[in-house]
Amino acid sequence: MNGEKCTATGRRESRRQDRRETIVIAASRHFLDHGYSGTTMSAIAATLGGSKGTLWSYFPSKEELFTAVIDHASTAFRAQLSEILDLSGDLPTALRCFSLKLLEKVTSPDAIALNRLVTAEAGRFPEAGRIFFDRAPWQTVVLLAEFLSGVMERGQLRRDNPVEAAQTFMHLCVSRLQQQCLLGLIPEVTAGQREREVERAVPLFLRAYAPDGAGGRLSG
Template identity: 50%
Template sequence: METLTEKAPGKREARKEERRLAILQVAKRSFLDNGYSGTSMSAISAELGGSKGTLWSYFPSKEELFAAVLDHATTSYRQELGDLLAPSADLRATVFAFARSFIAKITSPEAMRLHRLVAAESGRFPEVGEIFYRRAPQPTQQLIAGFFAVQMDAGHMRRDDPLAAARVLTSLCMGGAHQRLLWGIDTSPGDLEAEAHYAADIFARAFEIT
């Protein structure tokens, strides 16, 4: 009996997590297809089946649901970046690897749809821009800044504000293909590779990476 008592909560938690992930998948599709304003908790609940109260027990508001969708979409990538930004004897190579990975991520079809959503709706719904910034760009920049702080302390790059340096690097990565795709202009994998090299080279020279 003791064993069954120990296993039961685990099964319940697993079912709750499965339900939560199902909600996030439906919500993500709705946000990307219909926009923030065109997505309703009622429609998501109807697609999922079950009562609206069940959805609200997981996410008390559309704002919290949107934030959870962003968290789910970005957490795994930040874990990848954590592995990518490991101590290395070749800091230039690490910066280039980051630039290539980051550009590939932000120019993916799903990321472009999300950026268009935020750009289109944050004027009318400021919470959309706020949630997006707090859940996507900001934690990514903070992660990079932590890596740069260590590199600066080790004398591998020019001393500066690590967070400012992180913002410079991400801005360089967003200045080319990302903007063209945002405006509906096609780009090629070769363009992405060249832009990663260019962004990494400019950054390395600006911050005197040895």
């Protein structure tokens, strides 16, 4: 059919895919835990149990393995975010629910480590930043923007660019705690901190985007 021999090349090809993913996952752990230069190919090979030759037969260089890891981790991160937006209930409840889940994901140790990793290497690996952004934050923005667009349509929020509104809301929720985590000022975020942050951000957002002429009246 294609240039390949056949689509069902059998066990060989399938095993190769599995093995590749195993390698990427093991490598992810190392890169997330120790950063780019703190990760050694030898250590990854040791974790895998196999030999170094095998590792190099899958990824001919550390760079390629790294971008594969970013790709994989970003995709995995996005997958977790799919079921985040629950449209039932009223607007403040939906926003609170959404932002709480978002905060959980974003401040998790792995997410922080991924963010650090991508940010740190964005200079050397420009495509890593792009891959991460497209897969993780941007997907979430799009999701939320669609929701907000409908809400604006129904007059529950002032009409405005829904994508910008979505970004604003996300940064309003996330930036403060995320900064603290990224700088290592707090080792781990508690549920209480997250809730407090949500209770600060959601009302602010609702005020800022209240329909014109709504005055101080805000539901929730």
